[in-house]
Amino acid sequence: xxxxxxxxxxxxxxxxxxxxxxxxxxxxxxxxxxxxxxxxxxxxxxxxxxxxxxxxxxxxxxxxxxxxxxxxxxxxxxxxxxxxxxxxxxxxxxxxxxxxxxxxxxxxxxxxxxxxxxxxxxxxxxxxxxxxxxxxxxxxxxxxxxxxxxxxxxxxxxxxxxxxxxxxxxxxxxxxxxxxxxxxxxxxxxxxxxxxxxxxxxxxxxxxxxxxxxxxxxxxxxxxxxxxxxxxxxxxxxxxxxxxxxxxxxxxxxxxxxxxxxxxxxxxxxxxxxxxxx
Numbered sequence: 001x002x003x004x005x006x007x008x009x010x011x012x013x014x015x016x017x018x019x020x021x022x023x024x025x026x027x028x029x030x031x032x033x034x035x036x037x038x039x040x041x042x043x044x045x046x047x048x049x050x051x052x053x054x055x056x057x058x059x060x061x062x063x064x065x066x067x068x069x070x071x072x073x074x075x076x077x078x079x080x081x082x083x084x085x086x087x088x089x090x091x092x093x094x095x096x097x098x099x100x101x102x103x104x105x106x107x108x109x110x111x112x113x114x115x116x117x118x119x120x121x122x123x124x125x126x127x128x129x130x131x132x133x134x135x136x137x138x139x140x141x142x143x144x145x146x147x148x149x150x151x152x153x154x155x156x157x158x159x160x161x162x163x164x165x166x167x168x169x170x171x172x173x174x175x176x177x178x179x180x181x182x183x184x185x186x187x188x189x190x191x192x193x194x195x196x197x198x199x200x201x202x203x204x205x206x207x208x209x210x211x212x213x214x215x216x217x218x219x220x221x222x223x224x225x226x227x228x229x230x231x232x233x234x235x236x237x238x239x240x241x242x243x244x245x246x247x248x249x250x251x252x253x254x255x256x257x258x259x260x261x262x263x264x265x266x267x268x269x270x271x272x273x274x275x276x277x278x
Contacts, residue, residue, distance in 0.1 A: 001031045001046050017059040025051045032079065034096035041095050050074040065112040073104040073130075080135065099137070102152060104130035118167045122180075126159040132191075151193045154234075156185035156201070173213040181205050189236045189262065197236040197262050204230055220274040229268040236262035 009023035029047040055069035078100030106128030113121045132147040163180035182204045189197035205228055210221035239253030240260050252258045 001028075003028045003046060003048075019057045020055070021057070022054045023052070027051070029079070032096070034081070037096070039095070044079050044096050044098050045077055047078050047098070048076050050076075063114045065110075067110045069108045071104075071106060071108070073102075075102045075104075078102065095138075097136075099135060100132060100147075100150075101134040102130065102132045104128055104152070104155075106130075118169075120165050122161070122163040122165075124159075124161040128155060128157060130155050149193050150191050151188050151195065153188055153191040153195075156187040158185040158201075159183065171214070173211055173218075176210045176212075177208075178210070179205075179207045184232075189233055190238045192238070194241075196238050196240070196242065196260060197233060199233045202230050202232045204228075204232075217277045218275070219277070220272070223271050223273070225269045225271075226266060227268060230265075231267075232265045233262045234265045236260075 005026045005028060007023070007025040009021060011019055011021045013019050027049050031044055031046045033043040034041060050073070052072045053069055055067065057067045059065050077098035079096060079098060080100045081096055106126065108127075109123075109125045111123045115121065130152040132150040132152065134145055135147040135150050136143045137146045160183045161180060163178070166177045168175045168177070183201065184199075184203075185201045187199055188195040189199065204226050206223075206225045207227060208221055208223040210219070212219045237259050239257040240250040241253070242249065243251040250258070250260070
């Protein structure tokens with residue numbers, strides 16, 4: 001597959017320290033085929049996404065920088081496996097097609113404040129409202145839109161990052177002390193609205209100390225990630241559905257698949273780096 005993916009942008013310098021901009025870009029995911037096909041089915045077309053942005057970049061004085069972006073996404077021809085009507089849930093009868101469409105819109109804001117020449121603070125905030133507008137499934141009565149049963153996976157509504165950096169200059173070189181706290185709102189792992197693999201909102205605290213010698217040849221640092229040892233899910237697979245009538249509490253999915261598994265992010269991790277530049 002091949003496709004021309006255009007991109008356009010325009011900038012307007014409103015003042016010396018304030019710039020407005022707008023942009024449009026298109027991207028695509030290559031077409032493909034269903035490797036588990038049980039019938040002679042055709043390949044599917046590429047997915048296409050149109051992205052729109054308007055924003056502002058500004059320096060309000062020598063201490064404060066503020067950047068704000070409004071964005072919108074229109075995702076068409078999404079590739080999904082449709083389960084065809086079968087006489088038994090054990091039957092594996094699927095077909096891959098361009099059956100999904102989704103939209104998203106939101107805002108991102110970044111602020112940097114230089115309290116002194118050595119101490120800076122950064123704040124990044126994000127909000128996105130994303131949802132499926134169409135997901136078509138074949139049934140015995142014909143195609144049906146089941147988009148209400150779908151959700152955009154791994155996409156929290158709110159995100160935030162707070163960071164601080166302090167540079168201390170000494171006779172042995174520069175020491176940089178850094179700390180940041182990153183927060184993600186709750187989200188689902190799979191793209192079904194009734195996902196059994198979900199993650200509540202959580203935050204990660206990270207800290208580090210980096211050193212560079214006066215000559216700039218020696219450097220090193222100690223870095224601590226996820227200081228509170230937070231447990232959080234970053235991926236997984238779900239092929240079962242809840243069923244109170246079944247002794248296991250679940251009903252196997254298409255083809256008798258009973259997979260329900262989640263993958264976790266890194267626990268508390270401490271690393272040490274030392275290097276020399278020739």
